[in-house]
Amino acid sequence: MKKIISAAQTRATDSFTITKEGISSIDLMERASKRFVECFLELYPAVSSVCVFAGTGNNGGDGLAIARLLQRNGVDAQAYLVKYADSLSADCKSNFDRLDNCVVLKEGDHTGVNCELIIDAIFGSGLNRPVEGWLADLFDDINRSDVPVVSVDVPSGLFADSSGHGAVIRADDTITFQRPKRSFFVPETGRFTGKWHCVDIGLNEAFIEGQESDFYLIEASDVGLPKREKFSHKGNFGKVQLLAGSYGKMGAAILCAKAIMRSGAGLLTVHIPREGYTAMQVSVPEAMVTVDEGGEFISNPVVQSDASAICIGPGLGVNESTVHGLLQFLRSVEKPLVLDADALNILAQNPLLLKELPSKTVLTPHVGEFHRLFGECKDGFERLERAQQAAKKYDLVIVLKGAHTAVVDSERVVFNNTGNAGMATGGSGDVLAGIITALLGQGMAASEAALSGVYLHGLAGDYAAKKVGEVSLMASDLLESLPYSIDNVRKKKII
Ligand SMILES: NC(=O)C1=CN([C@@H]2O[C@H](COP(=O)(O)OP(=O)(O)OC[C@H]3O[C@@H](n4cnc5c(N)ncnc54)[C@H](O)[C@@H]3O)[C@@H](O)[C@H]2O)[C@@H](O)CC1
Ligand SMILES: Nc1ncnc2c1ncn2[C@@H]1O[C@H](COP(=O)(O)OP(=O)(O)O)[C@@H](O)[C@H]1O
Ligand SMILES: [K+]
Structure with missing residues (x-):
């Protein structure tokens, strides 16, 4: 039986793993992105072109790393940085610097999606308010495109632990890190994830199981x-x-x-x-x-x-x-x-x-x-x-x-x-x-x-x-x- 933890507990687990196991946060991000890509290529082995929409936080950092790793696997991966904040998180910035040809999207910019599949890495578990405004319009465009959408960790716009939300990406698949999130199990929010797949990114299991939570997943x-x-x-x-x-x-x-x-x-x-x-x-x-x-x-x-x-x-x-x-x-x-x-x-x-x-x-x-x-x-x-x-x-x-x-x-x-x-x-x-x-x-x-x-x-x-x-x-x-x-x-x- 696996414990289902909250977004705050996931953050605590990330920090604990980084300190306890001496792994840097950028390496943890790289590991998470690799696990994502492995799972993704099993789900979509024949895909040849993807658009990756990445935010300015760590979910976006994952997205940019994923774009780079997919390129290495011979996939034509075009990254878009959705610049909803002026500055990028440190790890997002590092991954931005490691990527060529990333298109920066700001309010008012439009993008026609021209690829076989979209990877959504705009927001992850750090979402702190409902998505609205130009981001909601972008989400709408993505949701209306007729290609499959695969979300990184969480469909962007969805809170991990509660149900009130603004615009949300409607994923066909969600590849989530370490544990499915609570909102995946509830009909009002779970309908956004499509089929979810959980990948082990090596966060400290003992720490997770030691967290206070009444929620579990049966195995x-x-x-x-x-x-x-x-x-x-x-x-x-x-x-x-x-x-x-x-x-x-x-x-x-x-x-x-x-x-x-x-x-x-x-x-x-x-x-x-x-x-x-x-x-x-x-x-x-x-x-x-x-x-x-x-x-x-x-x-x-x-x-x-x-x-x-x-x-x-x-x-x-x-x-x-x-x-x-x-x-x-x-x-x-x-x-x-x-x-x-x-x-x-x-x-x-x-x-x-x-x-x-x-x-x-x-x-x-x-x-x-x-x-x-x-x-x-x-x-x-x-x-x-x-x-x-x-x-x-x-x-x-x-x-x-x-x-x-x-x-x-x-x-x-x-x-x-x-x-x-x-x-x-x-x-x-x-x-x-x-x-x-x-x-x-x-x-x-x-x-x-x-x-x-x-x-x-x-x-x-x-x-x-x-x-x-x-x-x-x-x-x-x-x-x-x-x-x-x-x-x-x-x-x-x-x-
Ligand atoms: N070491 C780690 O912390 C790891 C984190 N990972 C990734 O990090 C993600 C969490 O990253 P973050 O905590 O940076 O969170 P996000 O990447 O979800 O972004 C949060 C940022 O968006 C802003 N924001 C939140 N809601 C907004 C809204 N409605 N409109 C505009 N801006 C909004 C916040 O102020 C914050 O700056 C996870 O979902 C996962 O993908 C993975 O890389 C694994 C390791
Ligand atoms: N979308 C779904 N995905 C997975 N299981 C489902 C789904 N819809 C229904 N089920 C399962 O099917 C069963 C339906 O039970 P119930 O609604 O009592 O049907 P009935 O009264 O016709 O026997 C439950 O065990 C429920 O969990
Ligand atoms: K996401």
């Missing part, structure tokens, strides 16, 4: 999976209960049930409305079924006394009898629990129940469900703050779903970086709820099950997207890729 090595011993039997892998489905939404229950079985659960019993019986038995013969007295909706959910984990919610509906039954159920349950979809909507209508939930209950809301539960938030940063408060107050694990799902518990916020936009499709969330419940049922702690589940689910999505593409990806494809995702993580073979 493959953090994913825990229960061991399958040679003489193990199904009783060793948990008894999971799933309460799900209603007329017209049995698919959610089936997807979730399949995900539970695919994630290693020993035994699964699903509790569903009577009319879903045949569909469930035919689709998931591995699962045992108990039928509710309600034909189209669950009205009498009963806790399975020997269950090791329970999931309730996928496709449940919000019929009055279901609401009544669920409230009774939640008041009596004392098991490791995952609440998803309509269970969250019902909970939102009855918020007093939040403090009666078993400790470490896992809630898996998407943004809409989160707002219903805990109130509207002005942006993703406020949402994370609210999630942290709720996780602490009610002792919950909140899986706030999105492009970078955040697993929030009373101690930290852990972001996920697997998955893709192909997963924005009905049923993906049901699969996630199933994976987390299966891991919980096999004895994993709630936060660990949530983290591992989110990572494996996203990785399954990435494998599925390679096979069928993001557009065609359906939730069933996640179920087909899940075995490879689990197996590769187990064998430490992430591809």
Whole structure:
């Protein structure tokens, strides 16, 4: 797990590395620029001409060094110094002096972009006010050019730690140094980075990990999976209960049930409305079924006394009898629990129940469900703050779903970086709820099950997207890729 630090902490890390490791800041800049170029040439191996827009700070210094290094690699790299300040930072000046033919752009100057790709090194993590005026016009020109834009460290104009911004470069790729920045994980700001890639520039890792921060990034090595011993039997892998489905939404229950079985659960019993019986038995013969007295909706959910984990919610509906039954159920349950979809909507209508939930209950809301539960938030940063408060107050694990799902518990916020936009499709969330419940049922702690589940689910999505593409990806494809995702993580073979 890697700590995500603020811009100020990054500056402190730069200074610490410079002092502790006896490397000069200009050499550190050169190293960062080299790492950028290596990553860049892997992404765009065939590129022959680029325009580099460099500012007058250290981000600009990187840009000018990058232009020089690309020229050495045979790329026709034309640098433009965007002179928003009269003087250049010392390291920017050194790199300016080392470069021939750098065009200086000032207010009022125009440039027609005539290259295959733009590198944006105008502002980095030193941005201290929103970008406006002639710089905003320049950003607009860059954003409207029809060539790819690759940003250095941060898309220019984007703050590393907060959401208010002026003009911002809209990058196709961002090659960022040492750690992704906090704003990359939040929808309002993360949309500017395109795909981000993090390169190691050799900043002092121990210093970074020693900084105060609640934010982390999950890595493959953090994913825990229960061991399958040679003489193990199904009783060793948990008894999971799933309460799900209603007329017209049995698919959610089936997807979730399949995900539970695919994630290693020993035994699964699903509790569903009577009319879903045949569909469930035919689709998931591995699962045992108990039928509710309600034909189209669950009205009498009963806790399975020997269950090791329970999931309730996928496709449940919000019929009055279901609401009544669920409230009774939640008041009596004392098991490791995952609440998803309509269970969250019902909970939102009855918020007093939040403090009666078993400790470490896992809630898996998407943004809409989160707002219903805990109130509207002005942006993703406020949402994370609210999630942290709720996780602490009610002792919950909140899986706030999105492009970078955040697993929030009373101690930290852990972001996920697997998955893709192909997963924005009905049923993906049901699969996630199933994976987390299966891991919980096999004895994993709630936060660990949530983290591992989110990572494996996203990785399954990435494998599925390679096979069928993001557009065609359906939730069933996640179920087909899940075995490879689990197996590769187990064998430490992430591809
Ligand atoms: N040793 C280091 O410090 C390293 C820094 N690196 C690079 O340095 C960058 C940070 O450099 P800096 O701290 O110089 O910051 P920037 O290069 O982002 O520039 C900040 C400068 O822009 C001005 N400014 C900020 N917002 C403005 C606005 N809206 N309009 C006009 N002017 C504005 C500031 O007053 C300051 O002079 C990182 O993003 C990274 O690219 C890398 O070279 C790695 C090593
Ligand atoms: N743009 C995206 N990038 C990565 N993952 C995504 C994206 N959009 C959605 N997902 C993932 O897909 C799942 C969608 O869940 P949810 O909205 O509950 O869907 P449903 O209710 O249809 O099952 C979540 O795990 C979410 O993180
Ligand atoms: K930049």
